[in-house]
Amino acid sequence: MGLLNILKKLRSNPEKELRLLLLGLDNAGKTTLLKQLASEDVAHVTPTAGFNIKSVLSNGFKLNVWDIGGQRKIRPYWRNYFENTDILVSR
Ligand SMILES: Nc1nc2c(ncn2[C@@H]2O[C@H](COP(=O)(O)OP(=O)(O)OP(=O)(O)O)[C@@H](O)[C@H]2O)c(=O)[nH]1
Numbered sequence: 001m002g003l004l005n006i007l008k009k010l011r012s013n014p015e016k017e018l019r020l021l022l023l024g025l026d027n028a029g030k031t032t033l034l035k036q037l038a039s040e041d042v043a044h045v046t047p048t049a050g051f052n053i054k055s056v057l058s059n060g061f062k063l064n065v066w067d068i069g070g071q072r073k074i075r076p077y078w079r080n081y082f083e084n085t086d087i088l089v090s091r
């Protein structure tokens, strides 16, 4: 979704809730970023075998952040997570 569409969605969405999808190859730092967004300790991050979800409140917005494992064997499943995604972040 482009920036203009995100702004339109936020205007028509009093809940101010967005779905953010984090995608990237294994070891790119996706889970570390997710934990940093949630102000969690990042000292012991292990490879993601499936996915992690965290809801983060930021500036009055609720960001539902999806972090998908990047290992080769998991990549065929990435396509299943695109639906309803508002913001795609690739690392
Ligand atoms: N130097 C450095 N290391 C990082 C950074 N982000 C993550 N790491 C390290 O890189 C390694 C992999 O980080 P993860 O967050 O597990 O990477 P991931 O993208 O979630 O990997 P998968 O779950 O396998 O897809 C960890 O040892 C992190 O501590 C960064 O910005 N700089």
Ligand SMILES: [Mg+2]
Pocket: 030, 031, 032, 046, 047, 048, 067, 068, 069, 070
């Ligand atoms: Mg991970």
